[in-house]
Amino acid sequence: MYKRLTKRILLGLSFLLLTWSIIGVVLTSPGLGEAEAVAFDLSPSVNFNSEAKDLDVYSYMISSATSVVNVISDLLISSWNSGGSNIAWSDAAYIVLEASFMTLALGTVSIERRDDRRIQKLRDRVVFEVGANPGVHLRELHRIIGCAMGALQYHLKFLEQEGQVMSLRIGNVRHIFSPLYSSDENVMRLTAISRNPTVGSILLECAKNGQTTQAEISRTIDVDKSLISYYVKGLLKADILRSVRVFGREKPVLLTDWARTAIDIQGILVH
Numbered sequence: 001m002y003k004r005l006t007k008r009i010l011l012g013l014s015f016l017l018l019t020w021s022i023i024g025v026v027l028t029s030p031g032l033g034e035a036e037a038v039a040f041d042l043s044p045s046v047n048f049n050s051e052a053k054d055l056d057v058y059s060y061m062i063s064s065a066t067s068v069v070n071v072i073s074d075l076l077i078s079s080w081n082s083g084g085s086n087i088a089w090s091d092a093a094y095i096v097l098e099a100s101f102m103t104l105a106l107g108t109v110s111i112e113r114r115d116d117r118r119i120q121k122l123r124d125r126v127v128f129e130v131g132a133n134p135g136v137h138l139r140e141l142h143r144i145i146g147c148a149m150g151a152l153q154y155h156l157k158f159l160e161q162e163g164q165v166m167s168l169r170i171g172n173v174r175h176i177f178s179p180l181y182s183s184d185e186n187v188m189r190l191t192a193i194s195r196n197p198t199v200g201s202i203l204l205e206c207a208k209n210g211q212t213t214q215a216e217i218s219r220t221i222d223v224d225k226s227l228i229s230y231y232v233k234g235l236l237k238a239d240i241l242r243s244v245r246v247f248g249r250e251k252p253v254l255l256t257d258w259a260r261t262a263i264d265i266q267g268i269l270v271h
Contacts, residue, residue, distance in 0.1 A: 122147060123155050123164075130165050131178040134266075135192035138174045168192060187262045190240055194268050198223055199231050203240070204269050207260065211244050211252040 122145075129144050130136060138156075142149050156176065159165045168175050168188050175192040182188055194200045201221040205212055214232055218225040232253060235241040240259045243251040255263070263269055 119155075122151070123159060126152070126155055126159060127164050127178070130176045131180075134177050134181045135168075135175045135188065135195050137192070137195070138176065140195075141176060182266065184262075186239075186258070187266060189238065190259060190262055191266065191268050193234075193238075193240075196231075198227065199235070200269060202228065202231055202235065203255070203259075203263065206241065206253065206255045207263060207269060211254040213250045213252050215250060 125145060126141070129141060133141070133144070136144070138153075142152055145152060156165065156167070160167060163179060166177050166179050168177065168185065170189060170192055173192075175188070175195075177188055177191075181191075194203055198221075201223070202217055205217050205220055209216075214225060214228045217223075217232075218228045232241060236243065236253070239256055241253045242256050243253050246252060
């Protein structure tokens, strides 16, 4: 909203200046041939690249605006004292014409630079949150960042193309990682699914107790056994848990060797 308002103000100011200058040129057209070029350059070389300092840009805008006002004032006073000569009015008209274009150009550059800073700040925040929350899924990241989902998806696509983040899709859920986290897809998958509170609790019980039964896990974390059974089946299928053969009793489960190693090294259950 602020961006649109600023653009409208700049366009309105430029339009007024352009209108004033065009009227001035038309009214003074008989004397245009006698008018001398005004020794005032509103378009020196200014570096607007991304490495330029904001202070230099704004300082130049202020100095340019001050120069324009001073020159126009001098010309208008001269025109008044000379009875409104065509030359004075023509010079003022051309200076205002240049000033209108400069106002629009500088205003546009200022808005674009501010937008670039805001975009970069948002992308830096995304990279930071992904690094702090490995395996975070898209909707969870959306809640953390608080920006529009479309904007987040756009920036994630850019960051992934640039190699600053990477993603892994598990079912219909997309999980985001830092490229420094791990290159092992199994470790990434273990990290992602352990972000589910119930799965994380199951894995934590197995990590603490070695082999344990689903009934014991259900009692300890106070979750219905049917839900524990559902998640344990998935963990067995993913080779994160394995069952122990015990005659006449419920089969205990425990972490596989690679899963325990990954949990210890990556500190997965801490997240």
